[in-house]
Amino acid sequence: MVSDIRLFVEQEFQQKAQQYSAVLSSRGVKVNLEIIEKLNARFLRFHPELALCVDESGLWLCANGMKMQPDWKAEVPRLKRSSLKSEMIARACNLGEKPSLIDATAGLGHDSLLMAHLGANVTLVERHPILFTLLEDTKSNAESDPFLSSVVARIDLVFSDSADYLIYQAEKNAVVDVVYLDPMFPQRDQNQQAIKKQAQVKKQMQLLHMLLPEDGEMDLGDNLLILAQKVAKRVVVKRPRLAVYLADQEPNHQWQGDACRFDAYFQHHLVE
Ligand SMILES: C[S@@+](CC[C@H](N)C(=O)[O-])C[C@H]1O[C@@H](n2cnc3c(N)ncnc32)[C@H](O)[C@@H]1O
Missing domain, CATH: 3.40.120 (Alpha-D-Glucose-1,6-Bisphosphate; Chain A, domain 3)
Known part of the structure; x- marks a missing residue:
């Protein structure tokens, strides 16, 4: 780092x-x-x-x-087009129920911004100190935006390794509705295909890849799935469409999209 x-x-x-x-x-x-x-x-x-x-x-x-810098204001048109019905992430995370949700891999916070917009109360955890500081700045700018202010009021930022954060939650016997995991940015060589989006997105990805450790040097989030299952009624993992299961664990349910999929793990013993 x-x-x-x-x-x-x-x-x-x-x-x-x-x-x-x-x-x-x-x-x-x-x-x-x-x-x-x-x-x-x-x-x-x-x-x-x-x-x-x-x-x-x-x-x-x-x-x-x-x-x-993470640009949440640029996400506003996308948020305005989104709905509980049209977004796969909304079905995967059951956002219609306005869940309490820990996003344990914040990144640029885009997924969480969408989830908060669609009703989730989000705790957004990021371990990278520079990325976290950029996020903190972005959130504080969004607080004065007329559209975003009510959305970001449902987002709390936490600077921590999520493994530590989840262990702490488990020790307190805390239970949340959802833990959301998206540990991997698309790999460098997949970038051109996976992100056929605007130039702005490609630029963000290039700089993030320089900031974050090489894929081979970092843990791939397998440990987070096991820890998340101790505290969440539902764990949702975002994966590239053809990627192996996180921690080799077959999910209880999957939602397949064109570029990515969501794998869901249900902890029935935590559902009251
Ligand atoms: C693929 S990005 C997440 C992208 C995010 N879903 C978004 O919409 O922008 C993964 C992020 O998770 C963070 N991360 C990975 N493992 C982590 C951990 N154990 N604790 C906290 N953050 C972690 C990385 O630093 C990186 O910023």
Whole structure:
């Protein structure tokens, strides 16, 4: 995981950058703050290595001449088109029942934003300190958006490894309706096919792949399924369409889509 990273900022936003720097440092990231003259496309092209930058829109991840932050405002048209009937994730997670839900693999928070919009009360857990700090910023911006404010009021962010978080919930004998797991971004070589979406999405993926560990270096989430089954009435796992089962466990039910599927595991002993 990144523990040492440069942060570029123009003089004008230096104070803001120092605040981010302090927050990141409290989360174990050593930030080297560099005041620069002009944070523009040319500067980013000349500094292609992974870094952070701060401007009037807050904290960004930058690399390869691009910059990105989780963009929940850009999701609004998609949220407006969505419904409990049309979304496979809504059926898989039974969102019509307005469940309590732990999303144990937050990422950019897009799935959770949709689930909160469709009625879930979400605890969103992310372990990567930089991604978490970006999410926190995005959430706080969304709080002042007229459409998103009521949606993000149903999202709580937690900075933790989900394994620790789920163990803690189990120790308290807490029970939630759903734990949602989406441990893997599509692999780098699947990117072009799996994400035939807008250029914006491809850009976000490229930068995230640089930030997060290589697939081979990280756990693949198998442990999370077993822990989640101790605290959730229903565990829902998002998988690439043809991927093997998480933890080799055959699900009780599946919903198949074109690019991905949802595997559901029901814990009947937890349903009252
Ligand atoms: C594929 S992304 C999730 C994408 C997300 N569903 C979305 O809509 O943006 C997986 C994320 O889970 C996080 N993650 C993986 N294992 C984790 C764990 N044990 N605890 C917390 N976060 C974890 C990774 O850091 C990564 O950000």
